Amino acid sequence: MIQLENLSLSSSTSRSLRQYQAEVDGEPDFPSRVAKAKKIWPSKKQNKPFEEIKTKLTTMCAGAKRCCYCEDSAADEIEHIFPKNIYPEKTFVWENYLYACGPCNGPKNDNFAVFDLQNGALMDVTPPRNMPGKPPQVLTPPKAGDPVLINPRKENPLDFLFLDLKDTFHFIEWEDDETTRSYKRAEYTIELLKLNTRDLLPQARSEAYGDYKARLAHYIIRKNNGAPASELAKMKRGILSKQHPTVWAEMKRQQDKISELKALFDQAPEALEW
Numbered sequence: 001m002i003q004l005e006n007l008s009l010s011s012s013t014s015r016s017l018r019q020y021q022a023e024v025d026g027e028p029d030f031p032s033r034v035a036k037a038k039k040i041w042p043s044k045k046q047n048k049p050f051e052e053i054k055t056k057l058t059t060m061c062a063g064a065k066r067c068c069y070c071e072d073s074a075a076d077e078i079e080h081i082f083p084k085n086i087y088p089e090k091t092f093v094w095e096n097y098l099y100a101c102g103p104c105n106g107p108k109n110d111n112f113a114v115f116d117l118q119n120g121a122l123m124d125v126t127p128p129r130n131m132p133g134k135p136p137q138v139l140t141p142p143k144a145g146d147p148v149l150i151n152p153r154k155e156n157p158l159d160f161l162f163l164d165l166k167d168t169f170h171f172i173e174w175e176d177d178e179t180t181r182s183y184k185r186a187e188y189t190i191e192l193l194k195l196n197t198r199d200l201l202p203q204a205r206s207e208a209y210g211d212y213k214a215r216l217a218h219y220i221i222r223k224n225n226g227a228p229a230s231e232l233a234k235m236k237r238g239i240l241s242k243q244h245p246t247v248w249a250e251m252k253r254q255q256d257k258i259s260e261l262k263a264l265f266d267q268a269p270e271a272l273e274w
């Protein structure tokens, strides 16, 4: 997961979102706001303003419209980072959207947790499911607190996560101390999105690593052979539009500690800025 570029919406689309949100916020109490959000979301997201929203979200995606969480599968669902069933006031808020894939969106669903404002304890605010297979009935607002899930729209996930490029290709908590908020946020995010255990994601990251190295090596050969700038620019674009951009970001961050990478980046130091 990498931090997403912050694009803004046109004023007309922003205005439409505010109008849709006002319909939700105008309901008299919390359960009816949740019900309203759930009811109008499916039709509103078919409306014209969402064409712009989907285009912008696609631009923000990794590679060819890859999921912003796992960076592997096709991103085909607008994901509410704060679930709309718990936070109906964020149903039509641009900063609450990203493009995700079904395998990420499904397990995440209405799962959410916050750090208690008073004592800092991690509190699960996921609504209980009273009937198996039925959506939960959300009757009260969640306890107030700071979100635990890492939010790639607002913060750099690599401040919390470290990708092991040497062996497992698993995400690891950046912070060693298990009692810190940073550690708990990383642990919660890895587990909720099943980033290390699902769909052979570590294998896909390992393959991406090999491909990034091969592309960089090829770039260096062409550069040393005097290839035109347009060809080198195209090779750079090829690297930057691949899926699993976290692997590339980690290669730059860890190149000092991995001799094979150091040798490559020493010959193409400009790539450290890509």
Ligand SMILES: [Zn+2]
Pocket (backbone or CB within 6 Å): 067, 068, 069, 070, 071, 072, 073, 100, 101, 102, 103, 104, 105
């Ligand atoms: Zn995904």
